[in-house]
Amino acid sequence: MSDLPAYTPPKVWTWDKANGGQFANINRPVAGPTHEAALPRGKHPLQLYSLATPNGVKVTVMLEELLALGHAGAQYDAWLIRINQGDQFGSGFVAVNPNSKIPALLDCSEAEPIRVFESGSILMYLAEKFGAFLPTKPAQRAECLSWLFWQMGSAPYLGGGFGHFYAYAPTKIEYAIDRFAMEVKRQLDVLNRQLADHPYVSGAEYTIADMAIWPWYGALVKGLVYEAGEFLQVHEYTHVIRWADDIAKRPAVQRGRMVNRISGPLASQLHERHDASDFDTRTQDKLQAPT
Numbered sequence: 001m002s003d004l005p006a007y008t009p010p011k012v013w014t015w016d017k018a019n020g021g022q023f024a025n026i027n028r029p030v031a032g033p034t035h036e037a038a039l040p041r042g043k044h045p046l047q048l049y050s051l052a053t054p055n056g057v058k059v060t061v062m063l064e065e066l067l068a069l070g071h072a073g074a075q076y077d078a079w080l081i082r083i084n085q086g087d088q089f090g091s092g093f094v095a096v097n098p099n100s101k102i103p104a105l106l107d108c109s110e111a112e113p114i115r116v117f118e119s120g121s122i123l124m125y126l127a128e129k130f131g132a133f134l135p136t137k138p139a140q141r142a143e144c145l146s147w148l149f150w151q152m153g154s155a156p157y158l159g160g161g162f163g164h165f166y167a168y169a170p171t172k173i174e175y176a177i178d179r180f181a182m183e184v185k186r187q188l189d190v191l192n193r194q195l196a197d198h199p200y201v202s203g204a205e206y207t208i209a210d211m212a213i214w215p216w217y218g219a220l221v222k223g224l225v226y227e228a229g230e231f232l233q234v235h236e237y238t239h240v241i242r243w244a245d246d247i248a249k250r251p252a253v254q255r256g257r258m259v260n261r262i263s264g265p266l267a268s269q270l271h272e273r274h275d276a277s278d279f280d281t282r283t284q285d286k287l288q289a290p291t
Contacts, residue, residue, distance in 0.1 A: 034086060038091070039106075043274075045075065045108055045109035047106040052258075057215040061252060064259075066132060068252045069132055073130070075276075076273070080272050081104075123148065123208040123211060124148070144207045150190075157183045158220065161179075162181055163225070165180060166180070167226040192236075192237040192239045192240050215257075218244035218247055221234040260272070
C-alpha cells in the first residue's frame with residue numbers, strides 16, 4: 001500500500017486554498033458569483049454556455065443531431081466558458097446555472113427565457129421540446145431514462161473519482177486509484193453486457209442515453225480524454241468499443257465534439273459556434289472520425 005503517512009481528519013474541516021492541484025484556483029467550498037460578468041446573447045433561439053468537456057459534448061452533439069434531423073428551431077449559439085479562468089463564476093453564468101458548472105442553456109424561444117442546467121436535464125428538455133431521441137412508448141422511454149440517469153450517477157466515479165486521482169491529482173494515492181479503477185471497470189462491464197445484445201445503450205434506437213454516455217465511456221475506450229486504456233485493459237470491453245466506434249462515425253457527433261473545444265489539434269477545435277456555416281468547406285479536415 002501507499003507509504004504516505006496516515007491521515008487523521010481534524011475535528012473541523014477548513015479550506016486549504018492550495019489543495020486541488022491544477023484545479024486549486026477554481027475549487028472553493030461556497031457557491032455564488034465571484035465577479036460581475038454579463039453573458040453574451042446571439043441571434044438564435046438557443047444560447048449555450050459551455051466547454052467541450054464530456055458533459056459539454058453531450059449537449060453540442062444533441063443540438064447537432066437535432067439540426068441534422070431538420071429541426072430549424074434547434075439553431076444555437078455556443079459561447080465558450082473557460083472554466084480554468086473562472087468564467088463559470090461570473091454573475092451572468094450563475095444566474096443561468098446556480099451550480100456554476102457547464103453546460104448551461106438559455107432557451108429564448110419563449111416570451112420569458114427558460115434556463116436549463118445539468119447536462120442530463122438539458123438533453124431531456126431538448127428531447128421533449130423537439131420530440132426526438134427519447135422514445136414515447138412507456139417501456140422504451142423508461143429504459144432510455146434509466147440509462148440516462150445511470151450515466152449521471154456513474155460519471156462522477158469516472159471523472160471526479162478515477163480521472164482525478166489517476167490523471168490530475170498532485171499526489172498519486174494508491175487506495176484512491178484502486179478504489180475508483182475497480183468501480184470504473186465494473187461500470188464498463190455493466191455497459192458491455194448491455195451492448196452485447198443491443199446496438200445502442202437502451203435498445204434498438206439511438207437516443208439521448210447514447211449521447212450522454214458516449215462522451216464519457218466511449219471517449220474512455222477510444223483514448224480521447226486521458227490515456228488509461230492499458231491500465232484499465234479497455235480492450236476487454238469489445239461491445240463498448242463496437243458501440244463507441246459506431247457513434248464516432250456520426251457526422252453530428254464529429255461536429256458536436258468540435259464545438260467549444262480549446263485543446264488538442266487545432267483542426268479539432270471550434271471555440272464558438274454561431275452558425276452552421278462555421279463548419280465550412282475549408283474545415284472538412286476537422287470532421288474526420290476520431291481515431
